[in-house]
Amino acid sequence: MIHSLFTQTMRTTPPLTKVMSLILVVLALLVHINIISPLSLTYSFYYVKKMQLWRLVTSFFYFGPFSVDVLLHVVFFFRYSKMLEESFMNASEYAYLLMFCSALIFVCANVFRRSLLGNMLSSAITYIWTRRNRTTQVQLLGCILFPAFFLPFVVPVFSFFSERKVPFDEVMGIIVGHVYFYLRFVVKKFGYEPLRTPNWLKRAFGEEIEEPETVNVPSVERLDILEEIAGGAVRKDDEVKNSEKSAEDRAPIRKNGVDDEKIDLCNAEQVNVNEEKTRNDQIDDEKDTHTALLEEAVNGAMSDELPDQKMGREAFTNELDDSEPNKEDEVDFFSVSSEENKHLEEVK
Numbered sequence: 001m002i003h004s005l006f007t008q009t010m011r012t013t014p015p016l017t018k019v020m021s022l023i024l025v026v027l028a029l030l031v032h033i034n035i036i037s038p039l040s041l042t043y044s045f046y047y048v049k050k051m052q053l054w055r056l057v058t059s060f061f062y063f064g065p066f067s068v069d070v071l072l073h074v075v076f077f078f079r080y081s082k083m084l085e086e087s088f089m090n091a092s093e094y095a096y097l098l099m100f101c102s103a104l105i106f107v108c109a110n111v112f113r114r115s116l117l118g119n120m121l122s123s124a125i126t127y128i129w130t131r132r133n134r135t136t137q138v139q140l141l142g143c144i145l146f147p148a149f150f151l152p153f154v155v156p157v158f159s160f161f162s163e164r165k166v167p168f169d170e171v172m173g174i175i176v177g178h179v180y181f182y183l184r185f186v187v188k189k190f191g192y193e194p195l196r197t198p199n200w201l202k203r204a205f206g207e208e209i210e211e212p213e214t215v216n217v218p219s220v221e222r223l224d225i226l227e228e229i230a231g232g233a234v235r236k237d238d239e240v241k242n243s244e245k246s247a248e249d250r251a252p253i254r255k256n257g258v259d260d261e262k263i264d265l266c267n268a269e270q271v272n273v274n275e276e277k278t279r280n281d282q283i284d285d286e287k288d289t290h291t292a293l294l295e296e297a298v299n300g301a302m303s304d305e306l307p308d309q310k311m312g313r314e315a316f317t318n319e320l321d322d323s324e325p326n327k328e329d330e331v332d333f334f335s336v337s338s339e340e341n342k343h344l345e346e347v348k
Helices: 002-011 015-032 045-049 068-087 091-112 118-132 148-163 168-190 199-204 220-304 307-323 327-333 338-347
Strands: 137-140 144-147
Touching (some): 015 091, 137 148, 144 148
């Protein structure tokens, strides 16, 4: 049953956490059976310069002699490293997290003369997971339930009460984890991502590389062409606007032109009427003149006729008067103009 539980746990563990857990267990067993010395696993810049490069790795996975504090750190390291790695989409992102935190821990180790770095790394991993899952409820020792945000401070408090000293490694691990969380998840909200996973690391894990959005910068000639096209478009728009404006300006002129044509046509008709009236007046004047000349000629002829002729004319006129019908019958049966009636009366 223990074997099956161990096999199932290792099968469901992400690759990086699985490798780190195996290294941790192997180093603990080798130290326990006195095959290797614990001093050969700690970090020392002096020995690293002498090409003892394994210390850069083993110093993170050896937590010291067995104790309750060490056991608590090992449990936290395995559990929250597993859950934190599972929260990332790619293993390369978690690997970059470990590299960044390890680099900061190396700086702290050189400044403050620290040799065992596993506690710092475990506290940093635990802090990052709790910040990403701060509202999650966690249990301590299977009976104490509290929000995950307070979990990184449980181990320092436990160490303070058990050893009566400030747990410097745990505090430094919390600071390192906070720096990573701020640069990775907080600064990203402002459009800047300083801890973006590099492509070479993604290639090492065989992951797909996201191509950045490229902006095609046009050449100088292309810029000139684009400027010319843009200028032509602007000129075309100006021409359209000017044509519309000129059409609007011509509209009232055209209206006034139509009114003027109507007025000219009316004036021409009035002129024609006046000319026709003038011609009619001239015709009437000519008629009057002709009538006056005729009257003069008749009067002259009557004054020049002989007495016998005058007596004969009077006798003839009397006969005509006797034989002349009534004036009403004349009006009814004959169409006599006013000018002829006047002439006849004068002749009488």
